[in-house]
Amino acid sequence: MKILAVSDRIDPRVYSDFCQERFKDVECVISCGDLPEHYLDFIVTNLNVPLFFVHGNHDPSGGKRILAGGTNLDEKVITYQGIIIAGLEGSYWYNGGIHQYTEREMYFKYLRLLPSLRWCKIRYGRFLDILVTHAPPQGVHEGSDLAHRGFSTFTHIIKKYQPRYHLHGHVHIYDHNQSREDQLFNTRVVNCYNYCIIEIDPSELSPKTRVAL
Ligand SMILES: [Zn+2]
Numbered sequence: 001m002k003i004l005a006v007s008d009r010i011d012p013r014v015y016s017d018f019c020q021e022r023f024k025d026v027e028c029v030i031s032c033g034d035l036p037e038h039y040l041d042f043i044v045t046n047l048n049v050p051l052f053f054v055h056g057n058h059d060p061s062g063g064k065r066i067l068a069g070g071t072n073l074d075e076k077v078i079t080y081q082g083i084i085i086a087g088l089e090g091s092y093w094y095n096g097g098i099h100q101y102t103e104r105e106m107y108f109k110y111l112r113l114l115p116s117l118r119w120c121k122i123r124y125g126r127f128l129d130i131l132v133t134h135a136p137p138q139g140v141h142e143g144s145d146l147a148h149r150g151f152s153t154f155t156h157i158i159k160k161y162q163p164r165y166h167l168h169g170h171v172h173i174y175d176h177n178q179s180r181e182d183q184l185f186n187t188r189v190v191n192c193y194n195y196c197i198i199e200i201d202p203s204e205l206s207p208k209t210r211v212a213l
Pocket of ligand 1: 034056057058091134169170171
C-alpha cells in the first residue's frame, strides 16, 4: 500500500494541478499535524482516498476536531487495508498552548492505547505496524529546545511493540544533510515534513499473523 504522508508545511508539489496525476496510486493520506484544513481537504478531494491525522501544536483548536472528513488518530488504534495504525497527537509542553503535553501526560495517553494494542496482538498476532505522532521520539530527529524535544514514551512504544514505521513531523528540515529517515530498534523513523511516500506491503507481514483484508 502506498501512503502519502504530509506534515508541517504546504508543499507546492502536492498543492498543485498535478496532485492527482503525481499521486494517483496513493491509497491513503496520513497527516502528522500542523497543516491547515483547506490543504488536507484539497488532497483528499483530489485523490479521493481516506485521511488519517493527528494534530500538531500549531493546529488551531483543541479537542477531537475532525479535519477534512478524516479520522483523528489521537489515542486510537485502527486497521486499514490490513495495516494497524495508532496515533498520539501534540508536542512537548513548552508554553501551555494547545496540543502540548508533558512526558507524564503523553505516557498516560499511551496507556489508553494499550487495550487496543493488546487486542491487535490477540487478533492479528502483532501489536502495531505504523505509529503516527506529531513529535519525534527521544533520541531521533529531536531538536535541542524544549518545544522540539522527543518523547521517551514514543521510544518505549517503538522498543516494546516494534512497529514497521514511526511517522512524525514537527521538526522542520532546512538542509539536505538533515536526516529524514533513521532506524530505531526495528522501526524506521520518518520525519514527514513537507511530504514523503511510504510503501508498506501487507503481504510482507507474517502470513500467519497478517490482518485479514
Ligand atoms: Zn509542531
